[in-house]
Amino acid sequence: MRNDITRNRLLQNLDxxxxxxxxxxxxxVEMHTGDVLHSQRSRIEKVYFPLSGMxxxxxxxxxxxAIETAAIGREGVVGGSAAVITDTAITQTVVQLDGRALAVPxxxxxxxxxxxxxxxxxxxxxxxxxxxxxxxxxxxxxxxxVAARLCRWLLHFHDFAETDEFSLTQETISHMLGVxxxxxxxxxxxxxxxxxxxxxxxxxxxxxxxxxEECACECYxxxxxxxxxxxxxxx
Amino acid sequence: MRNDITRNRLLQNLDxxxxxxxxxxxxxVEMHTGDVLHSQRSRIEKVYFPLSGMxxxxxxxxxxxAIETAAIGREGVVGGSAAVITDTAITQTVVQLDGRALAVPxxxxxxxxxxxxxxxxxxxxxxxxxxxxxxxxxxxxxxxxVAARLCRWLLHFHDFAETDEFSLTQETISHMLGVxxxxxxxxxxxxxxxxxxxxxxxxxxxxxxxxxEECACECYxxxxxxxxxxxxxxx
DNA sequence: GGCCGTCTGTACGCTCGCGCACAAAATTTG
DNA sequence: CAAATTTTGTGCGCGAGCGTACAGACGGCC
Numbered sequence: 063m064r065n066d067i068t069r070n071r072l073l074q075n076l077d078x079x080x081x082x083x084x085x086x087x088x089x090x091v092e093m094h095t096g097d098v099l100h101s102q103r104s105r106i107e108k109v110y111f112p113l114s115g116m117x118x119x120x121x122x123x124x125x126x127x128a129i130e131t132a133a134i135g136r137e138g139v140v141g142g143s144a145a146v147i148t149d150t151a152i153t154q155t156v157v158q159l160d161g162r163a164l165a166v167p168x169x170x171x172x173x174x175x176x177x178x179x180x181x182x183x184x185x186x187x188x189x190x191x192x193x194x195x196x197x198x199x200x201x202x203x204x205x206x207x208v209a210a211r212l213c214r215w216l217l218h219f220h221d222f223a224e225t226d227e228f229s230l231t232q233e234t235i236s237h238m239l240g241v242x243x244x245x246x247x248x249x250x251x252x253x254x255x256x257x258x259x260x261x262x263x264x265x266x267x268x269x270x271x272x273x274x275e276e277c278a279c280e281c282y283x284x285x286x287x288x289x290x291x292x293x294x295x296x297x
Numbered sequence: 298m299r300n301d302i303t304r305n306r307l308l309q310n311l312d313x314x315x316x317x318x319x320x321x322x323x324x325x326v327e328m329h330t331g332d333v334l335h336s337q338r339s340r341i342e343k344v345y346f347p348l349s350g351m352x353x354x355x356x357x358x359x360x361x362x363a364i365e366t367a368a369i370g371r372e373g374v375v376g377g378s379a380a381v382i383t384d385t386a387i388t389q390t391v392v393q394l395d396g397r398a399l400a401v402p403x404x405x406x407x408x409x410x411x412x413x414x415x416x417x418x419x420x421x422x423x424x425x426x427x428x429x430x431x432x433x434x435x436x437x438x439x440x441x442x443v444a445a446r447l448c449r450w451l452l453h454f455h456d457f458a459e460t461d462e463f464s465l466t467q468e469t470i471s472h473m474l475g476v477x478x479x480x481x482x483x484x485x486x487x488x489x490x491x492x493x494x495x496x497x498x499x500x501x502x503x504x505x506x507x508x509x510e511e512c513a514c515e516c517y518x519x520x521x522x523x524x525x526x527x528x529x530x531x532x
Numbered sequence: 533g534g535c536c537g538t539c540t541g542t543a544c545g546c547t548c549g550c551g552c553a554c555a556a557a558a559t560t561t562g
Numbered sequence: 563c564a565a566a567t568t569t570t571g572t573g574c575g576c577g578a579g580c581g582t583a584c585a586g587a588c589g590g591c592c
Contacts, residue, residue: 084397121436131435147425150525153432190382190430196431197387200366203439204475208579231539239441245579247541254369263539263588280359292383443549461590466569480549482571498558533592540587547580553573560567 066090066164069113071137072184073164075294080181083174088164093117093157099140100151106144108165110254114138115161116222118238119153119192128154129203129240130215132195135222136161137293144168145175146185159222159236174268175185187292198281203240206279209249211239213278215257218285220268227267301325301399304348305373306392307419308399310529315416318409323399328352328392334375337426341379347371350396351457353473354388354427362392362436363389364475365450370457371396372528379403380410381420393469394457422527431522433516438475439441441514444484446474448513451494454522457501462502488512 067073067081067088093099093115100106102122110117117130117140131153134140140155144243145168175182202211215238219228232250250261258274260267268274275282302308302316302323328334328350335341338358345352352375354367366388369375375390380403410417437446450473454463467485471478485496493509495502503509510517 119432121432123436125438125440127436127440129436129439131432143425143428147421147428150526152429152523154426186382190378190387193382193424193431194387195380196428196435197354197356197366200431200435200438201358201362201364201475202437204364205358205360205362233539240436242580243540243581244542244581248579250542251517262542288387289387467567477550478570479551479572481551486571496570536589536591540588541585543583543585545581545583548578550577551575555571555573557570558568560565562563562565 066113066162069136069294070111070164071141072139072188073111076181076184080174083177083181084166084170087166087170089166091163091165093161093163095160096159097157099155099157100153102148102151102154104151106149106151106168107211108270109144109168109171110163110165112138112140112163113183114224115157115163116159116219118156118158119196120156120237125238128237129199130238131199132192133158133222134192137289138191139185141168142171142185144184144194145171146182146189158238159219159228160229177246182187184294187294190265191289191292194292196286198285202279202281206281208239208241208245210277210279211253211281212246212249213253213258213274214282215239216253216268217271217274217278217282220271227265229264230266231264301348301397304371305346305374305399306528307423308376311416311419315409316466318412318416319401321403322401322405324401326398326400328396328398330392331396332392334386334390334392337386337389339386341376341384341386341403344377344379344401344403344406345375345398347373347375347396347398348444349457349459350392351394353393354400354431355390355391355472356388361528362475363472365473366434367427368393368453368457369427372524374420376403377406377420377423378427380406381424382500385452393473394454394463419529422529426524426527429527430476430520433520437514437516441516443474443476443480444487446514446516447481447484447507447527448488449517450474451488451501451503452506452509452513452517455506462500464499465501466499 099110113136117134119129121131122128178249232243232246236246253259254261258270334345348371352369353365355363356366357363467478467481471481488494489496493505
């Protein structure tokens, strides 16, 4: 468990005394693609510190459409707003990439935040990262093309996956970007034609990382930069 | 000044002891349409509690486009994240509708938050409202038509203006919605034709509030509902 | 190996909104 | 009152992405 903790960058940057506030209540859980960690508008009972994998923060509409507003990996926490702001989930959180997380009852986390300023501050800083991502996504979805957004999203995913090859259906991606599946098919072929990726039956391989960063909209870099500036340096 | 304070709903719900923490440092300021209260990525020096008027939270892109991700009026605070999260502005805040506000140096506010849990909590709750709006805008910009978004935006503006008639150029609206000016022209004519508004040379008059709520996307109602649930009842 | 379900490539018409351009109307300025 | 500026109405071609549909390709399962 002690070893697990260092895999989450948010926890990693806390002092032992602060960690002690929640350590006993941490429980390691598997996250599988498709798992819903929190439903939109429901009460947040558990908070997750990912050690690997990726979780999407999704905004759902009444018509049943969904759109990704932020992505969370081992640099952050899923459902942290329960401890920092309100105890109700603004977005739905869904596992996009298999991984593992340390789960803790939100009541424990709220208590830890009230006892330790540092703890509270770490949570708040990560909340700021999520807020920034939501704002950036707002601009991105309004102003940027499907191809650029696909590129951006694959770069983020690549960062979380930490491998150059991974499985992803076009269906899944289309839900993240809020476009239809065949638009993803066309855009993916553009990227493949440009020699940036290979895409075959749900297996995507990143070939030219630099080329993709050029093809992606500014949003990828902006999010990364804000994270670097806002989160403590990992040691 | 005491009388002014009750005009801001966030301050109105604080106890006298909590207000005393900032009261001496509050300064009444005029807000004029176009005024930039905070530039994106700059340090937040002052925080504003609007008493009237409206302020937009805008996300700017490198290409010079802008898009509104949230709107703030006398129910909230502009730049509150300086006290709650980071001291850097994620978005640019611009006055959209003339009004007045109580300004306070952010250092004073940060101190007040550290001294009073209630104060801190009120700020955090409003931050949640802004985060929710950013998420909702993300979905809205990606999935809803210009006409529905125009309707939504006019309803929000109507709430802040507290009059049925107001001045607004199509140019301004087009920047809020992230569409081009002539698209606004077309959409506005649709609404006028449907008998919902009259629009003549920058003077807009709301004729059929209920009809507009039907025409607007769900986002208007969702934001209002979340605000009702999250902010304390006004007494 | 054969069947079936999932995932993908692609095509076609259509709508929405862009990009641009320009004239008309109203307001401001000299 | 005339000129300049701002704001709006509108038209037209165009491209992006939707909605839908369908066939082919692949993988899993028996």
